[in-house]
Amino acid sequence: MSGDAATGGFVLDPDTFKKIQPLEYHRRFLEQDVRADGRPLRMFRALEFRAVPNIDLPALCSPQFRPGPPGELTQSLSTFLEHIISSGHIIDLDTLCVASGRAVWVLYADIICLNYAGNVLDAAVAALMAALRNVRLPDVTVGEDADADAAPVISGKPSKPIHLSRSLVSSTFGVFDKQLLLADPTNEEEALVSSSVSVVLDDKDVVCGVFKPGGAAASKALIDECIAAARERTSRLVEALGGLGK
Amino acid sequence: MSRELLAPEGLRVDGRRPPELRRLLTRVGLFAVADGSAYVELGNTKCLAAVYGPKEPRTQSAQLHDRAVINVEYNVASFSSGERKSRTRRDKRLLEIASVIKRTFEPVVMTATFPRSEIDIYIQILQLDGGALHAAINASCLAMIDAGIPMSDYVVACSAGFASGTALLDLNYIEESAETPALTVAMLPKSGKLTMLNMESRLHLDHFKDVLDLATEGCKSLAESLDEAVRKACKTPRPI
Amino acid sequence: MLEISLPPRAQARRAGTAADGDDDDDVDMGGAGDRQLVTPGETITTDPAFMRGHGTFTHEQALVASVAGVVERVNKLVSVRPLKSRYNGEIGDVVVGRITELGPKRWKVDIKGRQDAVLLLSSINLPGGVQRRKSESDELQMRSFFAEGDLVSAEVQSFFQDGGASLQTRNIKYGKLRNGSLVMVHSAQIKRSKSHFIVLSCGVDVVLGVNGYVWVSKHVPITPEMESDPEGLYSNQNEPMTESERETIARVCNVIAALGRQNCEIHESAIVYAYDASLDYAVKELLKVPVQEAIVSQASALLRQAATQ
Structure with a gap:
């Protein structure tokens, strides 16, 4: 910025x-x-x-x-x-x-x-x-x-x-039409998704928090997908930041 | 108390000379969401202003048929001073300052150009080291210009006080809290007219003129800096 | 030839005697060109022959700027266009807006202006076959045309007393928008021109709303039958689209967003050249600022090249 x-x-x-x-x-x-x-x-x-x-x-x-x-x-x-x-x-x-x-x-x-x-x-x-x-x-x-x-x-x-x-990284996904995940939704997208799921992971692959404040019901498979995507993003971020600077 | 504010060599607690302004830093147009925005640092005081409008009023009742309504919200972050202090939005002091700022801008903004609309000015003080009011006014002025809202002139503000027989310009927190008489002034630089004066302490008439003169000199100096900032930020859409 | 007298500072800058700030490419100040930058309270001219336009006011026989911007002179009318301001309409403007509210025989349309615009029931395209029943079902029927959330393209036909715009969609080229995506840029970047409806060779149409809302959609040719088919005109159904068509739409959207982000004037040639320059990159790469800068400068080079040929 x-x-x-x-x-x-x-x-x-x-x-x-x-x-x-x-x-x-x-x-x-x-x-x-x-x-x-x-x-x-x-x-x-x-x-x-x-x-x-x-x-x-x-x-x-x-x-x-x-x-x-x-x-x-x-x-x-x-x-x-x-x-x-x-x-x-x-x-x-x-x-x-x-x-x-x-x-x-x-x-x-x-x-x-x-x-x-x-x-x-x-x-x-x-x-x-x-x-x-x-x-x-x-x-x-x-x-x-x-x-x-x-x-x-x-x-x-x-x-x-x-x-x-530990260092935490949060990854939020918007759920569109109950099945499509939109990572890191913009303001416009937030207004259109039926629910959102946020997964907080640390740098050791431990889930430290999941936040899905109501909204349309999501299948377990979808949640698993969110967690997998969050893992991938967290590891990329950790690498980019050189070990999340402890 | 006032003896401590001015050392024998004529230096203030932060090393400034009595008629010296603090370092000014400005950023104009830093946010995409707001119609106009600006960030001002005056020494260690940090202030952000965002302007939305002119736009459709939020409620039917909040509009005037012949001009725009100006709303000001003034907030001080809980982490802005040495001690964490959480203030509710209805804090009387905050509302009072918001009201002063609103009335300072009303006569300068050409509100008759936009009947039935509203202009919202949001001010957020991020760090407090004295001079929040005048930092807020200066930031709001830049944000208004950034939003393209017509005004008859800039609105520039500065404070001045009196200690140890000397007028001091642009008081910092220590100077403000030492119960020095302090005067904040808002001025329209082209005409030299004053739109706002705010003093809540006692000051002998003999010294008042000196303090007022110093504050207005401070305003003139700041006006030049603010104008430079606006010109620098001016980027018309360019042909590719 | 009447000359506007420059305020002393601008004169000094022109003569190169004033200390300059950054030498921005964006602002053509002093020396080349005659772009005069003024700030609020600054006197533009004391010549009584000039009339005041937007962004100025008179004070003691002088014409003074009320906003920060570039002085524009059209014959005897002097105005100052602020660098950024909410869209202020003019009759004839092509705009893209979103329906926010239904009211008695009218819709309210958000055009990101100072006020919402109004689209009267009497200003929309009602093909011959449709009976307008003046009964309680009017509102129901209105929703069958435009409902809250719909995007429309329209033309500013007039203004109300309070400055609000009145829109019309009588012409077949206006109306409900489908098959595409909205890009929002600043209204200052869209200049008024003859062509606000652009057909790109890649099969994508662009509607450049003067208010800064740009609609990018799959090209659907307009046929004469459509004019008299109310179901079709106000349909909420998108055309079927292939993945490649979607990708092209996304590409054009990102190109326009890039032009927006780089503070460029947005018009047909800018879009065409920037689109060509963008083909070197994957669509999502166009979200990155360095890539945006690269395609804009490349488009600039292509444009200059074309101009010299």
Whole structure:
């Protein structure tokens, strides 16, 4: 996309993601969430890393979105993203735990679509993955004997990237006339297909998510076809990106 | 507080001199879907504007028989400042800013040319480092011109404040939040007329003129840059 | 010969004394040619002999630009055409639009303009045999002609008070569009000309809507019988098509999209030469920007070659 303004927040390689969709993405912010529940250290870590993805499709990006509260599409995409991050185990939880049972990172990922040309999910996942690779967490400690409400202290050590155990690639297909698959549907195509299927794969051939939000019923054979096509695309993309840059 | 904003050598917190503008970066016409679009960076403040229209109004009631209606939506991304802050679309502050921007453009846009239509201006602040209002107005102006919507002149805006006995141009976040009196001004460069003035703090009359003059000088300087950006972006369809 | 006085900046640019930005091939500014680029608020001329056209306004006896664009002078009428703007119709324009709504004795048509256009029931082609029953079944009957979502080609016949266009499809060459695909380009790229209905030698027809909507379809010859066959005129059935015919349509679509993307003027010769240049590539390759650039420059070369012969 021609809009890269060469700033710190625009880390996409334009050529690569031109294959997906023109989208710009932004840095996410991190916030520390300290849960003061007073549990002793020995207890099994009850707190888990939490990711809060939030996708926004403002009226700015297309005339089809009216100004106002987030619509169905937006809400369901946000929910799906949340699921694939949590169940996908893409982030090594050890890097995110500050003090077992007491302090863990919460990751807010905000995604805004600036120009909508169809198939926002694939682009959103790509943006999210690239942004996660860009994350730098400050080094933080929580005093051993500090009370439950004590704020963590930022040590002087340099910030570290979070370790991603896998990289996700989303491939979306529109189902036309219940049997034809249209990969990466444009806006016009989206309006004409009876349903869409999105398959999220990682770089190790593991399916991390499938999204078919209702729509016309699809045969199992069709779903298999989607998964096969998604596999092929993911492996080509992984190769092109040189191992999805961990 | 204001003593810290201006060092003894006359340098501001970001190393600028008092009458210095921040670095300006513009991109005109970056989106295919919108009728007009523009991206403006003023220092670290980043703002995007997209214009749709003139077009058929969304609802029958939202139209005027003799001219176009201008709608402005102003949004600030939750990640735009140091602390994540999620704002609902009905946030009063956002609505107020949108309203100011709408009324700034209304007298300049030749709305009588398009009765019964509407023009939507969408503004998205991506990064906040002070000067969001004037960055938004400048981006909107470029987006309107990109959309080919007729205006009697450019609408250019800039802010200025007062600290340590000196007028400061184009305030950044630190300067804005230090409770320095700050004035934002929107100007029509050809005529020199002011269409919008916005100040929410107290400033002694003795200093007001200096601050106003500095802000309008800033506008003139920005006007030249914006005009250059428009000319550069002008690409008429060429014969093959 | 009356000269429009150039504003100082443009004069300086012409004389080569002003600092220039990029030397774009796209904009013919200063020096060669007389393309005068103006921006909003800029004075075009103070000569009272000139009349103001679109994109200008008068201010204290000066003619001032209200949009950024190129100054056009036709006799005494001076106007500025913005580089990008929503389609603004003129009587006689051939447009392609999509039916969005049915109303009492009229359809609303989206032509990507400032307003939807209107197609009155009285403005469509109703062959002799059809009885127009003025009863409650009118709306039902209307849907049998054009329904929401249909694409039509039409001509702008007049304008309403509020500026909305009124279309007509009385001539057999207009009407419901079938057997093809829509390509959307910018209206500024389609110049008004005599030939908006193009028949390409590869068996594909192109309708160049001045509003930027272009219809590419399989060539179907128009016969006199069709004129009096309402079923045929308003049929929703596509002709049978071979895979090769579909591929040719897709190729022409991609060629036009390439011309669109490369910001070229789109007309018959441009399409013909670009199509020829595209034959070196597979149809889907034409979606890639470098390929688009290549075929456009090749088409350009072919056109110049033809011009010198």
